[in-house]
Amino acid sequence: MAEKVLFQIKRQRDRTSDSYWEEFEIPYRPNMNVITALMDIQKNPVNRQGKKVAPVAWDSNCLEEVCGACTMLVNGMVRQSCAALIDQLERPVKLEPMTKFPVVRDLVVDRARIFVDFKRVRAWIPIDGTYNLGPGPRMSKEEADVRYSLSRCMACGCCMEACPNYNEHSSFIGPAAISQALLFNLHPTGALNQDERIAAVVSEGGVQCCGNAQNCVEVCPKEIPLTSSIGYIGRQATAYMFRRWFRR
Numbered sequence: 696m697a698e699k700v701l702f703q704i705k706r707q708r709d710r711t712s713d714s715y716w717e718e719f720e721i722p723y724r725p726n727m728n729v730i731t732a733l734m735d736i737q738k739n740p741v742n743r744q745g746k747k748v749a750p751v752a753w754d755s756n757c758l759e760e761v762c763g764a765c766t767m768l769v770n771g772m773v774r775q776s777c778a779a780l781i782d783q784l785e786r787p788v789k790l791e792p793m794t795k796f797p798v799v800r801d802l803v804v805d806r807a808r809i810f811v812d813f814k815r816v817r818a819w820i821p822i823d824g825t826y827n828l829g830p831g832p833r834m835s836k837e838e839a840d841v842r843y844s845l846s847r848c849m850a851c852g853c854c855m856e857a858c859p860n861y862n863e864h865s866s867f868i869g870p871a872a873i874s875q876a877l878l879f880n881l882h883p884t885g886a887l888n889q890d891e892r893i894a895a896v897v898s899e900g901g902v903q904c905c906g907n908a909q910n911c912v913e914v915c916p917k918e919i920p921l922t923s924s925i926g927y928i929g930r931q932a933t934a935y936m937f938r939r940w941f942r943r
Contacts, residue, residue, distance in 0.1 A: 763851030866900030
């Protein structure tokens with residue numbers, strides 16, 4: 696008899712419905728990942744009891760751990776489901792949506808809050824037109840390496856899901872937005888707007904709300920040094936407050 700893999704999936708019909716669990720069994724294939732399994736379920740949405748049900752909804756895009764869209768809880772751990780190989784998971788495989796963002800349907804969540812906080816900290820570089828500005832200033836390899844590591848953020852939500860201070864009752868902007876503020880403060884042009892970003896980062900829900908649990912850096916799929924970013928921004932915030940004090 697062909698080997699089968701049992702999936703326990705937490706489902707929810709819409710934003711206002713109650714959640715419920717449903718089980719599916721699919722034939723095992725070598726090198727399957729969670730997204731492959733969800734695609735198989737979508738092709739034939741029949742649960743373990745043999746009842747045809749609505750296909751399971753989930754988000755995905757790049758399928759190579761770059762876009763951040765397929766973040767979910769896999770066996771209780773927040774991660775990218777495209778990179779979660781069935782051969783490396785305990786069975787049954789349990790899939791749940793992230794808990795820190797509103798559920799849209801099944802495994803799909805609304806991550807809009809992340810991007811609202813990115814806007815809040817001005818995570819972009821203002822440019823004067825689109826003409827060629829010529830070569831930018833040279834930077835050391837060390838600085839380029841730091842900026843590259845911070846630029847790998849894909850707004851997946853893993854760090855927020857793991858953070859005990861980030862939830863629906865808190866205005867904390869979370870480690871991703873803080874790290875992005877640092878990334879653009881380190882940019883030669885972005886540094887011109889450093890005080891604007893720091894003002895946002897020290898406002899309500901800012902860096903002062905970090906409890907230093909360090910869960911964020913443990914779950915980041917891109918190994919971004921989030922706790923270092925938070926510490927660095929904290930020092931920039933202290934300098935900013937002193938500058939404001941002496942300007943009075």
